[in-house]
Amino acid sequence: MNEQTQDIEIDLLLEAMFRKYGYDFRNYARASIERRILHQLSKSGLSNISEMQGRLLADKEFFKRMLLDLSINVTEMFRDASFYVAFREKVVPYLRAHPFIRIWIAGCATGEEVYSMAIVLQEEGLFDQTRIYATDINEEVLQIAKEGVYSLENIQEYTLNYQKAGGQKAFSDYYTAHQDTAVITPSLKTHVVFASHNLVHDAKFNEMHLISCRNVMIYFNQTLKDRVLKLFHESLCPLGLLCLGSKESVQFSAYENQFDPLIKDEKIYKKKGF
Amino acid sequence: MKKFTRKKDFDAIVIGCSAGGMDALKHILSSLPINFPFPVIIVQHRHVDSDGYLAVILNDTCSIPVKEVEDKEPLRTGIVYLAPSNYHVLLEKNRHFALSIDEKVNYTRPSIDILFESAANVFQERLVGIILTGANHDGSQGLKRIQEQGGETIVQDPDTAEYNTMPLAALKTANVDHILGLQKISNFLNDLV
Numbered sequence: 047m048n049e050q051t052q053d054i055e056i057d058l059l060l061e062a063m064f065r066k067y068g069y070d071f072r073n074y075a076r077a078s079i080e081r082r083i084l085h086q087l088s089k090s091g092l093s094n095i096s097e098m099q100g101r102l103l104a105d106k107e108f109f110k111r112m113l114l115d116l117s118i119n120v121t122e123m124f125r126d127a128s129f130y131v132a133f134r135e136k137v138v139p140y141l142r143a144h145p146f147i148r149i150w151i152a153g154c155a156t157g158e159e160v161y162s163m164a165i166v167l168q169e170e171g172l173f174d175q176t177r178i179y180a181t182d183i184n185e186e187v188l189q190i191a192k193e194g195v196y197s198l199e200n201i202q203e204y205t206l207n208y209q210k211a212g213g214q215k216a217f218s219d220y221y222t223a224h225q226d227t228a229v230i231t232p233s234l235k236t237h238v239v240f241a242s243h244n245l246v247h248d249a250k251f252n253e254m255h256l257i258s259c260r261n262v263m264i265y266f267n268q269t270l271k272d273r274v275l276k277l278f279h280e281s282l283c284p285l286g287l288l289c290l291g292s293k294e295s296v297q298f299s300a301y302e303n304q305f306d307p308l309i310k311d312e313k314i315y316k317k318k319g320f
Numbered sequence: 321m322k323k324f325t326r327k328k329d330f331d332a333i334v335i336g337c338s339a340g341g342m343d344a345l346k347h348i349l350s351s352l353p354i355n356f357p358f359p360v361i362i363v364q365h366r367h368v369d370s371d372g373y374l375a376v377i378l379n380d381t382c383s384i385p386v387k388e389v390e391d392k393e394p395l396r397t398g399i400v401y402l403a404p405s406n407y408h409v410l411l412e413k414n415r416h417f418a419l420s421i422d423e424k425v426n427y428t429r430p431s432i433d434i435l436f437e438s439a440a441n442v443f444q445e446r447l448v449g450i451i452l453t454g455a456n457h458d459g460s461q462g463l464k465r466i467q468e469q470g471g472e473t474i475v476q477d478p479d480t481a482e483y484n485t486m487p488l489a490a491l492k493t494a495n496v497d498h499i500l501g502l503q504k505i506s507n508f509l510n511d512l513v
Contacts, residue, residue, distance in 0.1 A: 078418060263391075
């Protein structure tokens with residue numbers, strides 16, 4: 047397959063997906079989206095991307111399966127233990143100063159990070175004065191997040207992560223084992239609102255003290271990353287905090303000068319005051 | 321096998337290694353001069369929890385700077401880039417890095433195949449791909465892709481590798497240009513300067 051032809055086919059496929067179903071992957075990081083599309087193509091038994099486009103336009107179920115593959119980001123509980131250690135040490139004291147705390151977890155996928163943060167806030171005695179808005183573009187993964195039922199297989203790893211992240215209790219306090227699943231304890235859901243929000247097109251919906259968007263913008267291109275950083279900047283209160291993934295930064299973007307690093311190594315930034 | 325190519329215009333070098341890779345990398349990277357005119361991008365498998373330690377050690381032993389890849393960072397010559405633990409590394413056509421936390425490939429993240437395949441798409445024949453010591457099969461498909469795109473492929477001589485599984489797998493999958501010991505790989509890279 048000629049490279050240039052394939053590039054055109056991918057452009058057209060993404061355009062079709064947007065025009066027909068309203069999901070816009072046109073400004074996603076190209077190398078990853080290309081890999082995922084080619085992976086789907088080989089699974090589908092179709093012979094090229096143009097054929098996939100035809101199928102996608104005609105068959106909504108096919109599109110739904112494809113959407114799941116294109117938008118799911120792999121996530122885990124307490125990924126990057128050092129982030130949570132820093133969060134307890136430096137971010138919690140900052141949050142404590144507010145009588146009511148609004149946190150936005152943008153791109154929460156299946157919710158593992160939402161519950162990780164809920165656990166930390168509960169242990170620090172802040173959860174009751176907090177509201178977490180957990181959003182994602184994909185309704186199906188939001189449903190999984192809302193249910194909070196995870197594979198028991200992963201719990202051993204999460205338990206280790208939790209301990210390294212400065213956890214104060216037995217991790218088993220936070221779930222009930224049911225057959226081969228771990229069901230998140232209902233108290234961790236009490237101050238969480240799960241909602242559909244599309245970072246590509248949707249606007250600000252509240253003023254936040256902290257926004258966590260970790261390893262989401264790695265899937266966006268520069269244009270989209272700039273757009274999202276603008277949205278976050280608008281959504282944060284003065285001196286509000288922005289948490290990114292450990293290998294992301296506001297560097298290499300148009301918003302580099304709008305944030306100061308609070309904890310440089312953990313990519314926790316503070317919005318500049320006025 | 322192709323003829324030994326020298327002074328050809330390359331744009332980047334990619335290296336993949338696993339078990340035993342640290343010593344092999346030290347050997348090769350410490351031989352590179354400070355004015356080495358290409359970026360070098362490395363996937364070395366390691367534990368999920370390992371921090372930037374490997375970059376620090378290699379930085380101390382090399383005259384060219386060694387750093388971990390950051391998302392959306394532009395690729396620059398004369399720098400050795402290491403894939404961070406627990407992330408895949410890809411290259412965009414605009415020669416910026418893109419990280420991903422997609423599923424593990426060949427049971428590992430970062431995966432050598434993912435780096436090699438995306439680098440092959442970007443650089444085509446202007447790429448050198450090198451597979452060193454390792455105890456699994458990651459990298460074979462990526463090296464094959466580099467070869468298909470006309471790039472230069474090198475595999476560490478399995479007899480000299482601390483673990484020979486990875487070199488043997490690569491030799492089985494791709495029709496490589498050179499099978500060399502570490503010293504000869506160093507010579508090859510220095511001859512490109």
